[in-house]
Amino acid sequence: MITRTVSKNPRTTGGDLVNDLQRAGTKLTKATISNTLRRQGLKSCSARRVPLLKPLHVQARLKFAREHLDDPEEDWENVIWSDETKIELFGKNSTRCVWRRKNAELHPKNTIPTVKHGGGNIMLWGCFSAKGPGRLIRVKERMNGAMYREILSDNLPSARALKMKRGWVFQHDNDPKHTARATKEWLRKKHFKVLEWPSQSPDLKPIENLWKELKVRVAQQQPQNITALEEICMEEWAKIPTTVTLSFPVILQELNTATGIQIAPSGQCEPVESRRIDPEWKPHSKELSPSEQYICVKG
DSSP states (O other): OHHHHHHHOTTOOHHHHHHHHHHTTOOOOHHHHHHHHHHTTOOOOOOOOOOOBOHHHHHHHHHHHHHHTTOOHHHHTTEEEEEEEEEETTOGGGOOOOOOOTTOTTSGGGOOOOOGGGGOEEEEEEEEETTEEEEEEEEOSOOOHHHHHHHHHHHGGGGGTTTOOTTOEEEOOOOHHHHSHHHHHHHHHTTOEEOOOOSSOGGGOTHHHHHHHHHHHHHHHOOOSHHHHHHHHHHHHHHOOGGGSOOHHHHHHHHHHTTTSOOOTTSOEEEGGGSOBOTTOOOOSSOOOGGGSEEEOOO
16 A cells, blocks of 8 residues: 555655555554665655656657667767756755764764855856767856857867767757857858757756766865866866766667656656646556556666
8 A cells, every 4th residue: 555655646745654554544653664665666755856848848859759769879979969057166966974973963074164145156068979078168157149159169169179970960958049040040051960959858968967977076076166166177077988978879768668758867766747747748548557657767
């Protein structure tokens, strides 16, 4: 009953389960319930925030997967993936667990310094290919379409350093700066081939794992000011191996299997119910069985 209940509704709390069992004539503690669920391979996790997928988005994602399922691995090795991200000086990636004795929580070794308003952040634009990390630059002003085109003009020629084959393809998402008419025209005049990308699809971008790895590495260095933060970002970016990313054909296979809804390409397990989908969208004609409520994606 316990496993079936949380599989049907992953947001069920320990208190809810205790009360449900009591009404059924069984008395169990929250600890016993938690241990039972752990033995079944289930653990309590924070619900991941994901973009809202409307039916149009789901259909476009599935179409994208099926159009490219048979593309050879070599084609994806000739793609330059790009993206922007924000890295905070004292962000959530700085959260660390420590081993300490009772009443030693304020010892300097057991604390993480914080400042009001997070201490600032930097915005980065970066790119990479199967050959390795490409350029990483700091965006010091609020980015608009003109600035984005300037970034591309200054940095896309770095494809030569990545030893890309002739006819390489450029990928970016559907941010308004990327899809602006002026940007599209600039890319066309420069004869850059651009990979058509489905909207609301950050889970498909291989570069997301690089950003995650970069943020973890930066947090381990514990920079104390913005200058140090930028320097460490540049140093660590160059060291990240492309092995932290998944083969894009694997991502496409998982997307096809998931019929277009969100996937967890990092290898984590997410409850289907917790994925944020438009309530009118019904990807399955039948109710999912308890064993189907969790989709584990191989990393």
